[in-house]
Amino acid sequence: MLFNTLAYAKFFxxxxxxxxxxxxxxxxxxxxxxxxxxxxxxxxxxxxxxxIAVIAFGLTFALCRRERHDxxxxxxxxxxxxAVNLAALSWLTFRQFGRDPLSLALSGIGLPVPKSPLAxxxxxLIAPVALYxxxxxxxxxxLFILGASYVFxxxxxxxxxxxxxxxSTIDWLLGHAIAKASTDRRRKLWLIGTVILNLGxxxxxxxxxxxxxxxxxxxxxxxxHVPEVALRVALPVGVSFFTFESMSYVIDVYRRDIEPHESYxxxxxxxxxxxxxxxxxxxxxxxxLPQLAGPARWNSAEGSEALFLIATGxxxxxxxxxxxxxxxxxxxxxxxxxYSALECYSAVLGYAVQIYCDFSGYTDIxxxxxxxxxxxxxxxxxxxYKAPNIQDFWRRWHISLSTWLxxxxxxxxxxxxxxxxxxxxxxxxxxxxGGLWHGxxxxxxxxxxxxxxxxxxxxxxxxxxxxxxxxxxxSLWVHVLSVLGTFHLVxxxxxFFRAETFAKAAVVFTxxxxxxxxxxxxxxxxxxxxxxxLLSHWTPExxxxxxxxxxxxxxxPAQGMALFCVGLALTxxxxxxxxxxxxxxx
Numbered sequence: 001m002l003f004n005t006l007a008y009a010k011f012f013x014x015x016x017x018x019x020x021x022x023x024x025x026x027x028x029x030x031x032x033x034x035x036x037x038x039x040x041x042x043x044x045x046x047x048x049x050x051x052i053a054v055i056a057f058g059l060t061f062a063l064c065r066r067e068r069h070d071x072x073x074x075x076x077x078x079x080x081x082x083a084v085n086l087a088a089l090s091w092l093t094f095r096q097f098g099r100d101p102l103s104l105a106l107s108g109i110g111l112p113v114p115k116s117p118l119a120x121x122x123x124x125l126i127a128p129v130a131l132y133x134x135x136x137x138x139x140x141x142x143l144f145i146l147g148a149s150y151v152f153x154x155x156x157x158x159x160x161x162x163x164x165x166x167x168s169t170i171d172w173l174l175g176h177a178i179a180k181a182s183t184d185r186r187r188k189l190w191l192i193g194t195v196i197l198n199l200g201x202x203x204x205x206x207x208x209x210x211x212x213x214x215x216x217x218x219x220x221x222x223x224x225h226v227p228e229v230a231l232r233v234a235l236p237v238g239v240s241f242f243t244f245e246s247m248s249y250v251i252d253v254y255r256r257d258i259e260p261h262e263s264y265x266x267x268x269x270x271x272x273x274x275x276x277x278x279x280x281x282x283x284x285x286x287x288x289l290p291q292l293a294g295p296a297r298w299n300s301a302e303g304s305e306a307l308f309l310i311a312t313g314x315x316x317x318x319x320x321x322x323x324x325x326x327x328x329x330x331x332x333x334x335x336x337x338x339y340s341a342l343e344c345y346s347a348v349l350g351y352a353v354q355i356y357c358d359f360s361g362y363t364d365i366x367x368x369x370x371x372x373x374x375x376x377x378x379x380x381x382x383x384x385y386k387a388p389n390i391q392d393f394w395r396r397w398h399i400s401l402s403t404w405l406x407x408x409x410x411x412x413x414x415x416x417x418x419x420x421x422x423x424x425x426x427x428x429x430x431x432x433x434g435g436l437w438h439g440x441x442x443x444x445x446x447x448x449x450x451x452x453x454x455x456x457x458x459x460x461x462x463x464x465x466x467x468x469x470x471x472x473x474x475s476l477w478v479h480v481l482s483v484l485g486t487f488h489l490v491x492x493x494x495x496f497f498r499a500e501t502f503a504k505a506a507v508v509f510t511x512x513x514x515x516x517x518x519x520x521x522x523x524x525x526x527x528x529x530x531x532x533x534l535l536s537h538w539t540p541e542x543x544x545x546x547x548x549x550x551x552x553x554x555x556x557p558a559q560g561m562a563l564f565c566v567g568l569a570l571t572x573x574x575x576x577x578x579x580x581x582x583x584x585x586x
Contacts, residue, residue, distance in 0.1 A: 012369055014038050015148045015274075019373055022141035023296045026067045029081035031135055031144070033060045036089045039101070049092050056088040078135040082128050102127050109154045142269055142292065145373070149274040153237075156278070160236040163201070168271040170197060171246040175253040175260040191254045198247040205236055207440045238278035240437055244404055246271050249285040251408055258286050266292050275369040279362050279583040281380040281400035288375065296374045304552035304559065306371035311566045313364030317581070319573040320533045321357035324350040326579065328526050333498055336508045340516040344508055346530065351498050352491050353533035356385065358582045359398070385490070385537050388482035390454040391462075393490060405434050427459070428452040443496045443505065450493040 018034045021027050036053050063077050073081075089101045097104060103113045137143055154161055174194045181187040249267075252258045261267050270288050332339050332347030339347070360381040367377045384397035394402045410430040416423040428449070435448020474482070499505035551559060 011148075011152065012372075015145070016372055018144060019141060020296070020298070022144055024070055025072055025138075025140070026069050027064050028135050028140050029064050029067075029073050029077055030057075030060055031140070032082050032085035032131055033057055035101070036085050036092075039089060039092065048095075052088050052092060056085050059084050072138065073135060075136070078132055082132050082135065086128055086131070109151055109158060111154065111158045139263075139265055141296065142265055145274075146265060146269040146272060149269065149272040149277060152274040153272065153277060156237045160239075163236055163239075164242055164272060165268070167198070167201060167243065167246055168268050169264075170194075171250050171271075172261070172264060172267045175250050178250065178254050179260040187254060191250065194247060194250040198243050202239065202243055205239055207436075241280050241282055242271050242277060244282050244408075245285070248282075248404065248408060252285060261285070261289055261293075263293065273370070273375070275366040275373070275375075276377060279359070279366070279581055280398075281363055281366065281377055282404050283377055283400065287378060291375045298374055301552055302371050302376075304554075305548065306368040307559065307563060308548050308551045309364040309368035309371070311563055313361040313368065314570055315566060316357035316361030316364065318570050320529055321354045321361060322579040323529050323573055324354045324526070324533065325358075328521075328530070329354055329498075331521070333504070333508065336504075336511045339511065339521060340518045341512050341514045342517045342519050343521050344511045346519075346522055346527075348491050348495060348508070348512075349534070350526075350530055352385070352487070352494050353530060353537075355494065355497075355582055356381075356537065357533055358579075362581050362583065383537060383541065385487050385534075386483060387486050388479055389458050389486055390451065390489065391458050393486060394451070394455070401434070401437075405430050409433060424456045424459070427456055431455065438497070441500070443499055443502060446502075447493045447496045450489075450496070454489055 014034065014037070018031065021030055021034075033053075033056055036056055040049055040053055060081050063081055064073075067073055067077060086101070093099055093101045093104050106113045134140060134143060150161060150165075153164060171194060174190055174197075178187050178190045181190060249258075249261075249270075253260050261270075266289060269292050270283075270285060273283075273288065273292070276283055328350045329347050332344055333351070336344055336347075363380045367380075370377050378400065380398060380400050382396040382399065384393050387393035387396055410426055413426040413429060414422055415426060418426075429452075431448040431452030432445055433448070435444040435446070435451070438444045438447070495505050495508050496502075499508065551562065554562065
């Protein structure tokens, strides 16, 4: 599946090449040939297959050369390109698997293959017609990226494709309905409908069982027996991310911050754009829609920056995050009583490093992937463990979520405009709901509550200091102690975030209280990786920027050699067990 790193790399390589080939409409007839190339990329290479692909490419390339530079391909050229490449692909798939390319492609992404010969025959006739129509479209590049994004999502579970498409379509229509509404009351009714629909999707898929189980627990304490009820359905991957993004578009239209977007295809691509689809960052419509609607842009400096981000993201994820997860964090959190207080403390620190390297690593890969396609995402992490207080931590951690919660939850609740008491209530509610957003478990609510309480205390202290006009200058030692204190408060909250139940979290804290120091489970490699994760986080930002600048200024062969060395390091550090990205579950 495409959520595996190697499979994603193959998928992205094909999408990258096709997306830039399609910038010039002259080369659009090559699109059917890339289906042939994709088959060759994902199947063991065979000499006859390579030969067929080369011949088909030569014929299609000759057809493209006869077209004008940026004109839509003529109908006969498009038809010839589709016919040549589908014939070649069909010959290869029948020869190797005894199956037609359509049914092979459907089974490859987990979609059901029609069992009826008539249904399969009808689909086989429709497929080349649809491909021909695609080749003749003016927005073929955007349609290709949208289709690739849906293929990417289908690799998780194709049954949720109607969910993301339906959610996007409804919000696009509701945005236009709000803009056309004649009265403020009607506008507000459409907005309420949007919120109900989007939160209803989250409620059904993510919180239904949690709500029922919590209600059953409360009623059972009151002596009321309620039969067990459960919704047996998997959680759609990334549902929280694309729901928030789509809902923010309608809210922005309601606030008149943006105009309703005219292009339906561009809006679908905004929601489904695969680099950030399953784990963020949560990109605002005003940031992404203009880039999708505008012309494709590329320069070598951004390409170098993108490769640097992808390489560092993979190093964070695999060399640090995965290594600590498998060799320290998972073992200790699964059975904390078997480890000393020092080992448990190291595991808590290890989880803080793991979740940062895992999520910021994914973000780096997502930003780099999008940049290679000509789209720039906003910054999502800014060394959060350097923060001297919890307010600064949330300015640095998962910036796209924290600003979303501020703009679409804290501010609508009243923010700090309705008195001091209401301000603290709004702050706590925002963080509690932010914790619940992460997962249907009371441990996430407690995690949010800890951060909410810490934010409230920080705000109260700041206001007290301002009233007394206390100087803000701090010595280096005070700053260091503030950073360490904030980091350890965040680590305490991470225990609840990582533990499945309160009982398991309590065991970890109890074991920490034993103050035992034996450490046979902390060999030098684990301590070295843990130290690397911590120290690299606190290195000066100018060092990181300097390394990125040096990489961008290197000649292409030197960049290739550097990336090859990164690949070797990843191969040496990679584990046999694949560790999924932490935020895929949200």
